[in-house]
Amino acid sequence: MRTDKPTRRNIFAGMIAALGGLVLNRAAHAARPTAKAAEGPFYPTRSMRRADIDNDLVRVAGLVRDAGGQVITLRGRILGRDGAPLPGHRIEIWQTDMNGRYLHSGDRQPAPRDDGFQGFGHDITGDDGGWRFRTIRPGKYPGRAEHIHVKVFDPAGAELLTTQFYEAGNPNNAGDFLFQRMSDDQAREVSMNYTDTGDGTEAVINIMI
Numbered sequence: 001m002r003t004d005k006p007t008r009r010n011i012f013a014g015m016i017a018a019l020g021g022l023v024l025n026r027a028a029h030a031a032r033p034t035a036k037a038a039e040g041p042f043y044p045t046r047s048m049r050r051a052d053i054d055n056d057l058v059r060v061a062g063l064v065r066d067a068g069g070q071v072i073t074l075r076g077r078i079l080g081r082d083g084a085p086l087p088g089h090r091i092e093i094w095q096t097d098m099n100g101r102y103l104h105s106g107d108r109q110p111a112p113r114d115d116g117f118q119g120f121g122h123d124i125t126g127d128d129g130g131w132r133f134r135t136i137r138p139g140k141y142p143g144r145a146e147h148i149h150v151k152v153f154d155p156a157g158a159e160l161l162t163t164q165f166y167e168a169g170n171p172n173n174a175g176d177f178l179f180q181r182m183s184d185d186q187a188r189e190v191s192m193n194y195t196d197t198g199d200g201t202e203a204v205i206n207i208m209i
């Protein structure tokens with residue numbers, strides 16, 4: 001497991017403390033479907049993806065170097081509207097690297113791409129509907145608050161949901177047109193509350209289909 005330099009870790013711990021009042025226990029899932037959101041222009045097509053599309057976006061198979069940035073575990077469950085877990089469902093995420101670059105040929109930002117970052121990954125839910133990713137806090141992309149894109153497919157491959165996750169308490173959310181389009185409850189349900197597990201930083205979001 002990657003660890004951060006002490007200074008960086010202290011800054012982040014302070015931020016977590018400041019956000020403490022906003023932390024919500026996502027184990028108590030809401031009784032409404034997760035809000036849908038636009039796919040956006042940077043969903044990587046199959047040919048743009050790395051050969052490695054697993055659920056660890058910090059480590060690209062065959063490379064010596066891990067991704068830069070603040071490593072997080074992002075996990076949760078996928079549940080039906082009745083609260084029942086949905087096993088065998090495919091969840092995909094795609095997001096910017098620490099420099100704010102997408103794994104997409106249409107991203108023309110001048111910053112260099114972090115080749116150590118996988119950019120896209122997927123997981124398949126277990127019997128409890130659980131899924132998990134190891135990734136980084138998303139980098140800043142011009143005009144948007146920091147966010148992670150998410151898609152969910154049923155076991156037959158039908159697309160059920162496209163949405164975006166945000167960072168709880170991030171001041172850039174106030175100026176983000178997609179974040180502001182949601183109700184307070186909807187926004188809370190797609191907001192990552194970072195907690196320090198003692199073994200790293202983690203956010204839990206349960207998705208309701």
Ligand SMILES: [Fe+2]
Pocket residue numbers: 040042141144147149
């Ligand atoms: Fe985006």
